[in-house]
Amino acid sequence: MSASSKSNIIWRILPWLLLLAVLAAFIWVYIDQKASQQATWQPPRSETTSIPLNGDRLSDKPEPVVSYHTAVARAARSVVNIYTTQTVTQNPYMNDPVLRRFYEFHGQAPQAGSETNLGSGVIVSKDGYIVTNAHVIARADEIVVALNDGRKAVAKVVGTDPDSDLAVIKVDMTGLEALAFRENPIEVGDVALAIGNPFGVGQTVTQGIISATGRTGLGVNTFEDFIQTDAAINPGNSGGALVDAYGELVGINTVIFSRSGGSMGIGFAIPTALVEQVMNAIIKDGKVSRGWLGIEVLSQLRDPTKIDNSTGVVVRNIIPGSPAAKSGLEIGDVILSIDGVEMTDANSLIQHVARKMPNTVLSVQVQRNSKNMNINITLAERPSQSELLTPAPAVNDDPASLFDRPEGSSPLTEEQRERMREELIELFENGARPDVDPVLPESEPDFE
8 A cells, every 4th residue: 555545544534533532531521520529528637647745747657555654654753652640639529519429420539649641742853852732731740751662751841832732841862853844735635644642552553634724713722723634533642743644744633523532533733834833932932922912802793694794803802901902993893804814703813913923013904883994003922821811611611622632621610510510410310311412602702
């Protein structure tokens, strides 16, 4: 076949080939669009399946954690058991025949002698400083510290801060291991390990997660900024360590929410930021200095069913001669903000002022008779709780009665004592069962 004949055949076939290519392309696009319209919906996926604590992506499928042995081994050397003894005299309520009958009926009549309590602590320096809870060593005649390696020593009190429930004690020993503080703030969902001496059984480790941070308004301490965890915390854990998955300290275990006396998965620890502040002040000056306004405050009532709620803190009372009195603040004023920070409730105001040093000048925005105004207040040093003469809370009516506090219960007032008498009389005389469930009080004023 000649070259011209081949060329003619190609030119006849070429249009058909082009037509077939166009049809194939059209069919492919049609099928692709149809398939995309019928595709099953998929939920959005994270770009990384695992982000470790330092924020660096290691791999899409990291190796599962099978043990926290390294973290525990590092931290356990710095957690100590604390045993305190104190002289116990006859219970003053034993002078009341009804109350004495109640104690004797239940076999709980305290006898004169010595009493041993227990708690935990954390070594924070190689030269023997130990941080624990103030309520662990309250009214102790002698404090004995037992180390993880079996050694024991008598400790002396360096200082206490009941307002934050922290204390520093010191032992004269060598070869101590100080527990490292975590640099970055702990976050909700991080692994938490609680180390302490629950019920005196010996050093114990429990594991959970961080349930919440910044918990306030529990009515346990004057100054509250708790870490909440579901790691099991029981009586005896107070003053012990809450550490992260690397064995670094994130908080001091302090209190549990419980109606039974045992762990119910809601425990609270004081964060290291507050621990470090209080510890350094106690070691340096023997006390903690905080700013003070000198007012009695009450959060504005809020209805949880309403979208718009009023904010601010009502000034219920002003202590004569206090910084607030000198500044011109008046009873009934509503404090809206301090230094531009909104005051949402009484606790936020107390925490904000307590972080300031004495002689600090605050710019306070208040609402008086529906008008806003600014007042400058120079803070004084906050007196101790005993100097403030704050009335002791009712044992049965205080929210703190739901919390485990091995020591430091407030004595009953005459009114509360009389009510107990009436309940006990009904119990013994009529066979009725008194209400033993704690009763939460209505909103009461706080002092700042």
